[in-house]
Amino acid sequence: MMNILGIDSSSRNLSAAVSRDDKLLSEVINHESSKHMVNIIKFTDKALRRAGLSIKDVDVFGVNLGPGDFTGTRIGASVIKTLSWVEKKCAYGINSLDVHAVMCAFKNKNTIAKNLLNGRPVTIAPCLDVKRSEVYFSFYGISEDENDVCHKSEKKIIASMIIGAKKYNIKRIGDYHLANKDELMEKFNIFFENEVLKIQSKEIAHVNPAVIVCGSSYASHRSTMLDLIRSSSSFILDKRLLYSQARYVNLCSYFNALEKVELKNLAPVYVRDFVPFGN
Amino acid sequence: MKNGGILNIMSIEEKENKKDIYILGIETSCDDTCASMVKNGSVILSSVVSSQDEIHRKYGGIVPEIASRKHIEVIDIIIKEAINKSGIDISCINAVSVTNRPGLIGSLLVGVGAAKAICYARNIPLIAVNHLKAHIYSNVLAHPNIRGGFIGLVVSGGHSSLYLMDNDKCSMKLVGQTVDDAVGEAFDKIARYLNLGYPGGPIIDKLSKSGNSDYIDFPRPMINSGDFNFSFSGLKTSLIYRTKKDKKLMHKENIPDLVASFQKAAVDVLVEKTIRACRKYGMDKILVSGGVAANSRLREEFTKRCSSNNISVYIPPLSMCMDNAAMVACLGYYEYLKGNFSSLDVDVYSRTDQ
Numbered sequence: 001m002m003n004i005l006g007i008d009s010s011s012r013n014l015s016a017a018v019s020r021d022d023k024l025l026s027e028v029i030n031h032e033s034s035k036h037m038v039n040i041i042k043f044t045d046k047a048l049r050r051a052g053l054s055i056k057d058v059d060v061f062g063v064n065l066g067p068g069d070f071t072g073t074r075i076g077a078s079v080i081k082t083l084s085w086v087e088k089k090c091a092y093g094i095n096s097l098d099v100h101a102v103m104c105a106f107k108n109k110n111t112i113a114k115n116l117l118n119g120r121p122v123t124i125a126p127c128l129d130v131k132r133s134e135v136y137f138s139f140y141g142i143s144e145d146e147n148d149v150c151h152k153s154e155k156k157i158i159a160s161m162i163i164g165a166k167k168y169n170i171k172r173i174g175d176y177h178l179a180n181k182d183e184l185m186e187k188f189n190i191f192f193e194n195e196v197l198k199i200q201s202k203e204i205a206h207v208n209p210a211v212i213v214c215g216s217s218y219a220s221h222r223s224t225m226l227d228l229i230r231s232s233s234s235f236i237l238d239k240r241l242l243y244s245q246a247r248y249v250n251l252c253s254y255f256n257a258l259e260k261v262e263l264k265n266l267a268p269v270y271v272r273d274f275v276p277f278g279n
Numbered sequence: 280m281k282n283g284g285i286l287n288i289m290s291i292e293e294k295e296n297k298k299d300i301y302i303l304g305i306e307t308s309c310d311d312t313c314a315s316m317v318k319n320g321s322v323i324l325s326s327v328v329s330s331q332d333e334i335h336r337k338y339g340g341i342v343p344e345i346a347s348r349k350h351i352e353v354i355d356i357i358i359k360e361a362i363n364k365s366g367i368d369i370s371c372i373n374a375v376s377v378t379n380r381p382g383l384i385g386s387l388l389v390g391v392g393a394a395k396a397i398c399y400a401r402n403i404p405l406i407a408v409n410h411l412k413a414h415i416y417s418n419v420l421a422h423p424n425i426r427g428g429f430i431g432l433v434v435s436g437g438h439s440s441l442y443l444m445d446n447d448k449c450s451m452k453l454v455g456q457t458v459d460d461a462v463g464e465a466f467d468k469i470a471r472y473l474n475l476g477y478p479g480g481p482i483i484d485k486l487s488k489s490g491n492s493d494y495i496d497f498p499r500p501m502i503n504s505g506d507f508n509f510s511f512s513g514l515k516t517s518l519i520y521r522t523k524k525d526k527k528l529m530h531k532e533n534i535p536d537l538v539a540s541f542q543k544a545a546v547d548v549l550v551e552k553t554i555r556a557c558r559k560y561g562m563d564k565i566l567v568s569g570g571v572a573a574n575s576r577l578r579e580e581f582t583k584r585c586s587s588n589n590i591s592v593y594i595p596p597l598s599m600c601m602d603n604a605a606m607v608a609c610l611g612y613y614e615y616l617k618g619n620f621s622s623l624d625v626d627v628y629s630r631t632d633q
Contacts, residue, residue: 041396267351
């Protein structure tokens with residue numbers, strides 16, 4: 001058993017969550033824009049207290065490393081990397097797209113179960129607003145654990161979930177992508193040719209998948225996202241899931257810890273290099 | 280029995296008083312990531328500085344976004360190194376002192392985030408301090424026996440401020456500051472204009488040594504303004520106009536004379552107004568600090584002019600002029616003694632008046 005403390009400060013919503021393995025014990029979240037610097041320790045302390053634990057009981061730390069709000073992501077990274085060092089425990093930094101994918105999978109368990117039972121694959125496509133009219137996105141598949149022969153070597157499984165009596169893995173298909181919002185539909189079409197999700201390099205094909213789209217792009221580029229959804233009957237938009245939450249950081253961190261994923265220096269994820277004074 | 284009890288408490292308190300106080304200082308207000316362990320406000324056990332000069336040099340100045348990105352990469356490594364070098368176990372640290380104002384927000388929040396995490400995990404007090412006040416304390420660190428009030432001048436790439444410190448070593452009043460460019464900023468901009476490199480201060484200082492400082496009589500901006508504010512933007516513009524009017528000033532052989540004259544004008548204003556402030560407020564001490572306190576002409580002029588005015592002047596060793604965390608830990612020590620602790624909800628501020 002392991003106790004996990006996770007923080008998600010990568011968006012305007014700040015959250016701190018405490019889990020035991022894959023079970024959530026407590027979560028403190030602010031749905032309004034908040035001063036993350038002011039609240040981060042308060043939220044962390046509240047989440048631990050509600051779980052009946054102290055910082056000394058934490059075995060694994062997790063943080064959403066973005067891409068996201070620069071200021072917020074840095075605050076979370078600085079706090080978590082220092083806590084993990086002081087407590088001499090491991091810390092995992094999770095890509096914001098992965099956190100969104102896990103959140104989307106858990107929030108749409110019923111839809112996913114229904115489709116999988118009917119033999120239809122499910123793809124999750126989080127689309128994040130990363131400023132400058134650009135969208136950062138990736139695709140995730142959901143597959144039965146026992147059929148997942150290559151997961152150890154591929155290292156693209158980000159978390160697992162139980163549906164009914166079966167264990168499923170949430171797995172990233174291909175890379176993280178960046179596209180201008182006006183080219184988003186075109187980019188999606190490359191991957192979804194003839195209702196088949198194809199990632200050429202990996203020779204993976206999902207035939208006629210149900211595609212659940214989520215993420216902050218809907219908040220910023222509403223018409224682009226609605227056009228995209230209307231372009232295919234396979235697409236479903238989950239309008240509720242705009243901002244990620246710490247409890248899903250914990251699920252990813254738990255999986256990382258179980259698989260003993262290599263630890264890295266925690267630093268925020270940026271989608272582009274910073275070029276001073278413009279291009 | 281009651282008396283015995285009180286005596287007991289007193290003896291514990293006495294023991295407490297004799298115990299050494301270890302303060303961990305963290306400073307990330309601009310482009311340097313710094314951590315330091317200081318014992319009893321005066322003994323530097325470690326002072327680690329990770330400078331980003333090399334990275335910002337090619338832009339001729341500090342790029343805030345790049346500074347913040349570098350801070351978050353190294354913050355834990357620098358703190359660990361400061362603790363390891365000090366030979367003090369993390370469990371012996373009495374408090375963490377960290378700069379939370381003024382500075383670049385993206386930089387400040389990295390240090391403050393780390394400081395809060397240490398204080399929360401170790402259950403020790405957090406002391407959030409003013410960067411400029413910490414600079415002044417680089418002198419107290421070097422001379423812990425400084426007593427009484429003084430005038431403090433902080434001169435750097437971001438600040439040119441005059442403070443009046445009363446007797447208690449903690450309450451500080453701003454009596455003057457630059458109304459435009461900081462003096463170090465003016466040095467940087469001139470160096471960039473003349474293609475001399477970055478940071479401008481040390482380069483101009485070095486070149487000036489072989490130059491005639493009376494070559495051009497630059498204006499002494501605001502020297503008779505009647506207050507204690509400074510202005511360096513006009514001085515910078517004046518140099519640019521002169522070189523536009525007289526192109527030969529830009530010739531390589533004239534550069535030392537040009538910058539020496541510029542430096543003299545800037546130093547004259549700083550020294551003159553600081554001494555006037557000292558007289559006006561009836562003080563007998565001046566504490567000079569900040570990156571520009573490393574300037575050799577500024578050091579010489581202050582020493583010369585103060586000695587003829589019967590004022591004691593304190594300037595920290597060169598290593599303590601630039602941003603460092605030892606000064607932050609030193610100030611933290613005096614705040615610790617007073618019990619001036621910050622809440623873990625404390626925010627970061629780009630300016631001091633927020």
